[in-house]
Amino acid sequence: MDPAPGVYVGVANALAAVMLLLEFGMLRQALARDQVRLYAAQSALISVLAVVIAADRGLPDLYALAALSGGLKVVAVPYVLRRLLPGPPGRRGPGWLSRLGQDPAGWRRRDEPPGVAGSHTLSPASAVLASIALAAFGFFCLGSLRMGGLTVAATALAIAGAMTFVAFGLMIIRRDVASQAIGFFSLENAISLAALVVAAGLPLILETAFLFDLLVAVVVFGMLIRAHHGAAGSLSTADLTRLKG
Amino acid sequence: MSAALPIPVIQLLQVLTVGLGAPLVMGFIAAVEARLQGRRGPRILQPYYDLAKLCRKEALAPAGASWFFLAAPLIAVAAYLTIPLLIPVLTSFPLPLGYMGDILGGGFLLALASFVVATAALATGSPYAQLGASRAKTFSAITEPVVLFVVFTVALLTGTDLPYALAATVRSSAGEVIRPAHLLASAALFMVILHETGRIPVETHTGTSEFGMIEEARAFEHSGPYFALLKWGSMLKQLILLTILDNVFLAPWGLAASHQPGPVALAIVALLAKAGGVGVVVAVIDDSFAKLRLFKITEYASAAFLLAVIGVFTLYLGGG
Secondary structure (H helix, E strand, O other), rough: OOOOOOOOOOHHHHHHHHHHHHHHHHHHHOOOHHHHHHHHEEEHHHHHHHHHHHHHHHHHHHHHHHHHHHHHHHHHHHHHHHHHHHOOOOOOOOHHHHOOOOOOHHHHOOOOOOOOOOEEEEHHHHHHHHHHHHHHHHHHHOOOOOOOOOOOOOOHHHHHHHHHHHHHHHHEEEHHHHHHHHHHHHHHHHHHHHHHHHHHOOOOOHHHHHHHHHHHHHHHHHHHHHHHHHHHOOHHHHHHHOOOO | OOOOOOOOHHHHHHHHHHHHHHHHHHOOOOOHHHHHHHOOOOOOOHHHHHHHHHHOOOOOOOOOOOOOHHHHHHHHHHHHHHHHOOOOOEEOOOHHHHHHEEEEEEEEHHHHHHHHHHHHHHHHHHHHHHHHOOOOOOOOOOHHHHHHHHHHHHHHHHHOHHHHHHHHHHHHOOOHHHHHHHHHHHHHHHHHHHHHHOOOOOOOEEEEEEEEHHOOOHHOOOHHHHHHHHHHHHHHHHHHHHHHHHHHOOOOOOOOOOHHHHHHHHHHHHHHHHHHHHHHHHHHHHHHOOOOOHHHHEEEEHHHHHHHHHHHHHOOOOOO
């Protein structure tokens, strides 16, 4: 019926669709480490998308942005997140590591933090169905804007809308601080995707400023994760319901 | 140029290719799987020997089973052998009988075959065959929405529901290959095929534990030539589904565009090679994942559903 848009637009749309699928993957993924991996993959895809758009539209700025965003969101943020996630209570690293002072407060890199697995409030299949509904809402909301004159198809923009809603869904459905942080960061990915699609020619300095906003969020969420873990001994926010008056 | 083949011959060749090639593809996948596990594995031709051996054996029916028990394998195989007439197996242009049914028609035939096998399993009174039949029906009900959404994608992409039309659309430009709706629908269909052919992560294909069985358990009470027909039927189903995936969705290239014997022969080789290629992927998945627990299969189906639904979504804004 509708002829396919060009190859570049197709690639951009397909990349956006895969990013949306990774968002669903984060929603489903039980372990925080794997969520961080999916986040890194999603961020890598957005860099690839920036390169595709740069090649398609001849915007050399975007290559720099892709490199910067890749370095920051694929390498730095996941690394920091992995360092921030606390290990199970009462378990420390090997003794020699603590003695060397390399293992402060028993934060271990390899163990799964407590309270993340099993933090689903819905059964997996219902969570997916509910998120499909959310994605449909976001998709058709942005799709109905009918923004004309876009070189990258409206589909990628609508997918960014869907991703935004699924990221919110992730933060609502999962009841642990780590997932909520990941949901927030991937929300930033969704917004970057929308920005790339709508305003690829935005000055580099602005795009960079947005990226550094993310760093602030990482620091804030890092403090929240550690503070919550220090107070509750777990990353689950289920404990917080006891604070009700 | 040699003389063109008459159309009925090509149509017969479609059925023969699928019918005789199916055990070959099954044997090839088993051989690759064994190699990946570091075993020497069975010969590639082993399924043919298995079928021949079963055909020489005595056929028994459980006491009290009706005539339907013995008729079911025949009906199932007849249904499976009709489907190659409807889908692009060898030619890129529709053959006259290709208009007998569209994608839904093929789906009905597949469902009919599965239904008669399940009914025959129920007729035996054997607990394991009944368990297999009931599970197979339950889970195919769960994957049905995925298939429907894949069909919707085809319908939205081509404006028809003819498999030939989608193959032609995919061939028409690179933009059609890369568009997300096509990629997502293909991925969803592949996941459904893994389910329908009883592969990991849904079912252990070569397993002997009855509790994990779904499709495999249905044939427990059949024996001799009837069991051979059922086994052949599941091989046929596998090759038919792989043909749909290859020749309609993933790689509708290498099909004969004329009636000449050369291109048609090439198309036979290309079809088996493409099915083998997907078979390698299936074998790798078989060897690298664990079987899902029975109640996790809904999650697998929901993932496939997600792919198909997003595929349909992306089409609604024209671009996808």
